Amino acid sequence: MAGPKDLNEGDAVPELRVTPDKYLPHRYAGASGDFNPIHIDPEFAKAVGLPGNILHGLWMMAQVARGNAALADGDPRSLKRLSVQFRGMGFPEQELVVSGTVKEVSDGRVVIDTVAAQGDNQVIRNAQAELSAD
Amino acid sequence: MPLETDAIGKRWPAATYEVGAEKIREYADAIGAASDVHRDHEAARAAGFRDLVAPPMFCVVYSARAMAPAILDPEVGINLATMLHGSQEFEWDEPVCDGDVIETTATCAEIYEKDGKGFYVFETVSTNQDGKQTVKGTWTNIVRGV
Numbered sequence: 001m002a003g004p005k006d007l008n009e010g011d012a013v014p015e016l017r018v019t020p021d022k023y024l025p026h027r028y029a030g031a032s033g034d035f036n037p038i039h040i041d042p043e044f045a046k047a048v049g050l051p052g053n054i055l056h057g058l059w060m061m062a063q064v065a066r067g068n069a070a071l072a073d074g075d076p077r078s079l080k081r082l083s084v085q086f087r088g089m090g091f092p093e094q095e096l097v098v099s100g101t102v103k104e105v106s107d108g109r110v111v112i113d114t115v116a117a118q119g120d121n122q123v124i125r126n127a128q129a130e131l132s133a134d
Numbered sequence: 135m136p137l138e139t140d141a142i143g144k145r146w147p148a149a150t151y152e153v154g155a156e157k158i159r160e161y162a163d164a165i166g167a168a169s170d171v172h173r174d175h176e177a178a179r180a181a182g183f184r185d186l187v188a189p190p191m192f193c194v195v196y197s198a199r200a201m202a203p204a205i206l207d208p209e210v211g212i213n214l215a216t217m218l219h220g221s222q223e224f225e226w227d228e229p230v231c232d233g234d235v236i237e238t239t240a241t242c243a244e245i246y247e248k249d250g251k252g253f254y255v256f257e258t259v260s261t262n263q264d265g266k267q268t269v270k271g272t273w274t275n276i277v278r279g280v
Binding site for chain 1: 160188220221223229
């Protein structure tokens with residue numbers, strides 16, 4: 001299949017679309033060890049001024065990682081670097097869309113500008129992924 | 135009140151994490167990483183890994199243990215109630231596999247104020263039992279109203 005080495009500057013990368021179900025934050029809390037109640041307890045979240053329990057930022061970052069590694073068929077060796085800025089709250093039961101554009105191809109590396117959004121709400125901005133193109 | 139910056143350069147003791155197959159599978163399920171190399175020992179070896187391999191972002195599981203004492207350190211002085219995770223960067227090297235023993239060391243890289251917010255930047259470096267670096271992390275936490 002086509003991999004990172006076949007990408008050119010300006011290419012759009014295939015979108016990843018995923019809708020976390022109501023209990024995803026609970027499963028991610030268990031898997032990651034992050035039991036901050038703002039992620040798993042809607043009442044606690046509301047008490048501290050949030051609209052409801054919010055997705056873990058690092059789960060959303062993992063979706064950005066997955067969306068970009070998909071270019072290399074999900075090979076965990078392909079992703080060499082990922083930097084993200086968390087700029088919005090993500091919510092369960094809303095579709096998250098990871099998209100990106102190839103910024104640079106050089107020296108066996110592909111750099112992709114990437115974002116994650118729920119509707120108009122960009123939850124991860126100014127993200128950059130670097131994939132090995134070997 | 136000016137921000138306390140004495141903790142810049144502080145390094146916390148290394149935290150050890152023993153990687154196991156079921157934790158890798160549980161994490162891979164939670165993030166939707168579908169590949170067999172995260173679930174099946176033989177599939178992972180056939181793909182050239184030493185053993186069942188973790189998704190790259192599994193690094194948050196083994197390095198969180200090193201980050202907790204840094205964020206909670208009174209000398210750093212983060213007000214957890216107003217803290218947000220601002221940005222995050224990881225650079226990966228050696229893949230992490232079932233049976234690996236990972237040591238992570240956290241360092242306070244920067245503390246500064248901008249637009250009335252406190253920025254606390256930590257670096258973590260993780261290495262496996264063979265001394266190979268698995269990931270380097272840069273964690274930026276933002277505290278409102280400092």
